[in-house]
Amino acid sequence: MLYYNTSNAMNISKWLVLFTLFFSIQITHAAGEPTTQLKKFLTLSKTLAADFKQVVFDEMGAVKQTSYGVFHLSRPNKFRWSYQKPFVQEIISNAGKVWFYDADLEQVTVKAMDTSMGATPALLLSGKLNIDKEFTLQQQGIKDGLNWIKLLPKNKDSSFKYILIGLRNGVLGGMELSDHFGQLTRIYFSNVKLNPSFNSNEFIFNVPKGVDVFEG
Numbered sequence: 001m002l003y004y005n006t007s008n009a010m011n012i013s014k015w016l017v018l019f020t021l022f023f024s025i026q027i028t029h030a031a032g033e034p035t036t037q038l039k040k041f042l043t044l045s046k047t048l049a050a051d052f053k054q055v056v057f058d059e060m061g062a063v064k065q066t067s068y069g070v071f072h073l074s075r076p077n078k079f080r081w082s083y084q085k086p087f088v089q090e091i092i093s094n095a096g097k098v099w100f101y102d103a104d105l106e107q108v109t110v111k112a113m114d115t116s117m118g119a120t121p122a123l124l125l126s127g128k129l130n131i132d133k134e135f136t137l138q139q140q141g142i143k144d145g146l147n148w149i150k151l152l153p154k155n156k157d158s159s160f161k162y163i164l165i166g167l168r169n170g171v172l173g174g175m176e177l178s179d180h181f182g183q184l185t186r187i188y189f190s191n192v193k194l195n196p197s198f199n200s201n202e203f204i205f206n207v208p209k210g211v212d213v214f215e216g
Contacts (some may be wrong), residue, residue, distance in 0.1 A: 047074045049196045050189040059182025075109075077113070078203040094203040101205065108207055110215045116208075142162065146173045 047080065051070050056064045057171035063100035069083040077096075083089040088103040093113065100109040134155070146166030153160065171194065176186045207213055 040075075045194050047198065048072070048192065049198075050172075050192040052190075053188045055186045057184040057186075061184075064183075065147050072198060073203060074198060074203065080203055090205065092203060092205045094205075101211075106208075106211045108205075108211055108213045110213065135163075144174070179191040 019116075049070070052069055052071050054065075054067045054069075056066075056150045058064050058145075067083050067087070069081065071079070071081050073079045077093060079093045081091040090099065090101040092099045092101075096113050098111050098113055101107070135151040135153055138150040138152065140150050144147070144166070146168050148164055148166045149163065151163040153162070161178040163182060164174075164176035165172070166176075171192050172189055173192070174186065174188050176184065178184050
């Protein structure tokens, strides 16, 4: 998002909703070491903090944008995705709403979780899905020091083609999502902290003075 665009923000927020999915779903069968590590990670992780590097590729494989920031998550369904470079933006989820804040434009867009995410992501947020029922899991081996697992949605109407989850020593190290428009998003995590304590205001967005607010 080198230039702010509401639809782009929606796409990023879908990424985050899919991320929170992995803190809600249940795994009934753990087959193989990488999947066993994933199961353990999901079971033990209630909150998470990490630095991230996000790279978005177009349908030709060219890099469209690279950004850096900090991610905080607390289940159920709370997150703060803070972009720090090359722009300053915030995407915050709490109390059934998502706030999209662009510092340069001095603008905040507020949407209900269901309308901003669409039907499928909203269902994912319910926390009632079973990963073995909703996805086909395929172990992908080791690349870049990460054990990769591919999740293929069984629902043909899903908004994405697949998700890749990369684990390093049993801890989340990377994710990749491919949509049906040929766009690929990769996120690399570093300085990952499991179950940190957050203050009570961490997932509350206070609108800065002079910022325009749009609700939809």
